[in-house]
Amino acid sequence: MLYGAHVSSSGGISKAIDRAEELGCDAVQVFTQSPRMWRPTAHAPEETSRFRARREEAGIGSVVCHALYLVNLASPDPDIHRKSVAALGATMQAASAIEADAVVFHLGSHLGAGLDEALTRIVRPLRGLLDLTDERLWLCLENCAGAGGTIGRSTDELAAVVEALERHERLGICLDSCHWWASGVDVTDHATLDEAVAELDRLVGLERLRCLHVNDAASALGSNLDRHASVGEGVMGRGLGTFLAHPAFQGLPAILETPGPEGRGPDAAEVRRLRDLHRNGVRNARRRAARRAGRSTA
Numbered sequence: 001m002l003y004g005a006h007v008s009s010s011g012g013i014s015k016a017i018d019r020a021e022e023l024g025c026d027a028v029q030v031f032t033q034s035p036r037m038w039r040p041t042a043h044a045p046e047e048t049s050r051f052r053a054r055r056e057e058a059g060i061g062s063v064v065c066h067a068l069y070l071v072n073l074a075s076p077d078p079d080i081h082r083k084s085v086a087a088l089g090a091t092m093q094a095a096s097a098i099e100a101d102a103v104v105f106h107l108g109s110h111l112g113a114g115l116d117e118a119l120t121r122i123v124r125p126l127r128g129l130l131d132l133t134d135e136r137l138w139l140c141l142e143n144c145a146g147a148g149g150t151i152g153r154s155t156d157e158l159a160a161v162v163e164a165l166e167r168h169e170r171l172g173i174c175l176d177s178c179h180w181w182a183s184g185v186d187v188t189d190h191a192t193l194d195e196a197v198a199e200l201d202r203l204v205g206l207e208r209l210r211c212l213h214v215n216d217a218a219s220a221l222g223s224n225l226d227r228h229a230s231v232g233e234g235v236m237g238r239g240l241g242t243f244l245a246h247p248a249f250q251g252l253p254a255i256l257e258t259p260g261p262e263g264r265g266p267d268a269a270e271v272r273r274l275r276d277l278h279r280n281g282v283r284n285a286r287r288r289a290a291r292r293a294g295r296s297t298a
């Protein structure tokens with residue numbers, strides 16, 4: 001597992017690598033522009049080349065770019081729709097320039113119109129955006145907490161989008177533990193998690209799973225409320241270790257998007273807690289497997 005965090009890219013995008021290194025990360029996620037403004041940041045070539053060089057030095061195994069929150073490919077408002085497509089395109093271009101491994105984005109909200117109508121707006125621009133992927137760069141849909149008309153609240157919805165795009169070979173999935181929890185999947189329970197992962201494999205394919213967002217939740221199971229909590233401080237607590245230890249997730253970048261101790265994102269201590277939680281989870285999973293094997297031979 002590549003332990004990672006979302007970090008600020010203020011002061012130049014290559015600073016994100018310096019920050020990830022200070023946190024002791026193996027993976028990093030950044031915004032390639034201010035997430036609350038449509039206007040893209042022009043990255044100087046010196047910055048993108050320093051980013052790539054520093055990444056090598058720091059041994060960062062995975063780089064993920066998160067698209068801005070304003071993006072809504074399902075919006076019926078032509079202006080918002082056009083801006084959303086342009087913003088995602090700009091994120092893809094910046095991601096290519098820094099040789100990122102994935103762009104993660106939220107599909108947005110159909111605002112009550114339903115998934116079928118939303119698909120008519122989503123599919124065509126996504127085809128164009130998928131043309132910007134390459135042998136390294138994937139475009140990943142993130143599962144959502146399920147508030148309002150947000151799309152991606154279930155594996156069925158993610159699968160409908162993947163199908164509508166003819167199962168494009170560079171269309172990936174980013175799974176957020178907090179969003180899964182809020183949408184009703186108890187990721188702290190072994191049997192529930194096994195079943196949910198099996199469903200994801202059946203409908204979408206685990207080869208599409210490129211990235212995890214690892215967030216504890218400050219909201220109740222099935223509440224549809226997207227409220228991240230720092231590792232060990234939310235309602236999942238040590239149960240988040242069950243999620244981290246799932247065999248299907250090993251080797252993936254596991255990115256913290258948590259408030260952290262001062263509300264400014266995770267610190268090095270939290271990245272260490274993530275690592276400990278993962279290792280404990282794996283140990284517990286082995287013990288459970290051994291106990292089961294013991295029972296079946298007894």
Ligand SMILES: [Zn+2]
Pocket residue numbers: 142176213257
């Ligand atoms: Zn997320």
Ligand SMILES: [Zn+2]
Pocket residue numbers: 176178179226227228
């Ligand atoms: Zn969230």
